[in-house]
Amino acid sequence: MADGHLHRLYRHGDTPVHRLPAHVKLLALVSFVLVVVATPREAFWAFGVYAALLAAVAAVARVPARFILRRMVVEIPFVVFAVLLPFIALGPTTQVLGVTVSQAGLLAGWNILAKGTLGVVASILLAATTDARELLLALQRLRVPPVLVEITSFMVRYADVTTGEMRRMKIARESRGFDPRSRRALAVVASSAGALFIRSYERGERVHLAMLARGYAGRLPVVEVQQAGAAAWARAAVLPVAALLTATAAWLTT
């Protein structure tokens, strides 16, 4: 299921952003988010700058706005909370459009909304320009403990296997007259969840056995070494450095 989503997250392309080595992009993303979160929330203009920076990256990576907006659905729950915070928070109140709201709540709501949204968009841009295999190699490059990389790579693999098995089971059910909208549908599908787990495991186990049979011992062999030259680092650094400059200005002026 996750890999099915992963396919939808990745947007194939050949832009400078796509060509950057994955581990460089990952570090750039993390530093950018750190800077955004550390920015004082009262500096409203700074967040405008951040949004513009991300828009620039999206333009270079040729990721359309509609693509990003559709994937921002994931943040709806905390948007709801951020919007409601002014109504349920305590503390001194103020009037906004005739409604009494908490001042602290307003600021906190804005804080969550702005920083959360920027983080979400940055993640979407990373996922849109990096495919799963590159990400795994990036983790390995960044010296993430091998066990964690191994679990991640199996997770990606199994997500694929699971969706495949689900599809096969669905076809088999419906070929025998099963109506997915009938009342007993939920019970039938639910009882097949356990079977799905076992089948996915045993199917993936066969691939794993084949890997073991060819000497696999936990570490993905790095067949192509993606060296990141100074130019690549420089290009990736543009985003976090620009953000840092903005944040510094924000600290100094508030």
Added chain:
Amino acid sequence: MHVPDGFLDVPTSIATGVVSAATIAVALKKSRQELDEKTAPMAGLTAAFVFAVQMLNFPVGVGTSGHLMGGALAAVLVGPWTAVLVLSVVLTVQALVFADGGLTALGTNILLIGIVTVLVGWLVSKAVLRLMPTKPTSVVPASFVGALVSVPAAAAVFVLLYMVGGATELPFGALMATMLGWHTLIGLGEAVITAATVGAVVAVRPDLVYAARGLQPALVLKGADGSTICAPEPIEPGAPVHGRSPWPVVIAGLGVAFLFAGVLSFFASSNPDGLEYVAGSEGFLERARDSAVGEFVLADYGEVGGVPVGVAGLVGVGLTILLGLALFGWIGRRGSRAQSTPPQPAQV
């Protein structure tokens, strides 16, 4: 309950980050005892399954959406230390690639969903196991209770963290009550799905369930002429020699259990977020204008937003408990029946 960026203040985020990182470091060392070359793919599949299961969203009273966590499930399947790694991987990928949960809140999310649920789920499951007969199917009720308790436990820790470093002040008593209430309900759903999955796996491949290790009798190996090649350790009472398959019971239990979980979630999602519902109705806004916002409002939506859901919740809770008792009693009776029949020789 994936906490986003900016929810908790910087010192709290850093503190939780440090605690999480330290725990992961310990887990990396300890998991080597649990993981061998064949259980690594099991960890990956558990991660994929937890990933999928976490997509089922329940609304939570205050703030971010609540959903199934999977900590207890992972702990029972692959062991507590590996489960910490599995959940950490899931949460990190969600934060990095799926933008679910803030990157700076990763420490918090790992602490709540990857450590507290795993720890509580594991300890409670082990405690329940000690009270059950020594056979592999005992992990099913044990994991049910473990999952049930793990979710409100994580919610309680979340409230404590929020009181320390939350973005703004919210009334503690009401917040704790709301969160615990909702998360006990979520815990029930989590318990049902955990027990169902563990039951399905243990019925077919008990060797894959970490918590079931040591509950199976040793295998007897025979030669072609019937002579014994390997003699087993003495079998403890209550242990069926060749596990009579509880498949029919498990499938029936799964089917009905999921039907009820499905009913529950249907109810839960048709009345989305209690807060939204309440905010939408005019009465809420009027009262907000009148009095000290906190207690009254929250108590109010607990009633207004809670009435339809609460009733369904009560009904669902009651039925699930009755069902669970019936199911586990049934399994227990089958187990003692198997005990009374003499063990059959291994035949091909």
Added chain:
Amino acid sequence: MTAQGAVPEQASVPASLEVAGLAFAYPDGHQALFGVDLRIERGERVALLGPNGAGKTTLVLHLNGILTAGAGSVTVAGLPVRKDSLLEIRRRVGIVFQDPDDQLFMPTVRDDVAFGPANLGLSGSELDDRVHDALSQVGMAHVADRPPHHLSFGQRRRVAVATVLAMGPEILVLDEPSSNLDPASRRELAQVLVGLDITLLMVTHDLPYALELCPRSVVLSDGVIVADGATPDLLSDPDLLRRNRLELPFGFDPRTPPPTGPPTSMGRAGTVPA
């Protein structure tokens, strides 16, 4: 029982495979092997026959340590299969599983063939040469940069063989190599296998294929070896075949000597013109 047509025993060269008293039961209690003894010398080509459920695949999974025996031992070219020798064992025993899709999991054919030797520590031009040699041996060098799922089934089978050959094994173990292959692919695979200078163990239901490629056959039934001898002899024993649910294709005569000309598309089935 000595194997006919095999390379004469040389005392100095250890047997490629030596299985002694192998017994194994699955975790759910089902015992699959009841004491298997098997010895295969370097250069021999042996077919492993038997009905479904006899334990053939279980036996094969013991040969490279994926399954650990409950009793008995497996030794490959003098090296016993143990937890500390697994990497070398897996280099020496090359298993080609029945479903090539289980074995081809990398983005390109080249990556898949390189996976094994890369795990052994090879890299750079040495790795590239190894990959090229293996693919050439199976006649698939021209598809090196294509994704495996774009190839036909027969081509995927051959690439799967290449992924294993790239590790330089001592013994090649094939699980149902001719299943689901069209007649032309079946012949092409036979030609590849005939041309390899390697010890061969082939698990198969395809009796004509066994006769064509393996001078010696072993029959596994109910977890023990019930017959071990020259393939034509075994296939000419109707009682043995019937007891073990083995059947010859209609009209096939195992005593027909193979034609000296180029092989026909159906191997040695009795369609050879007199």
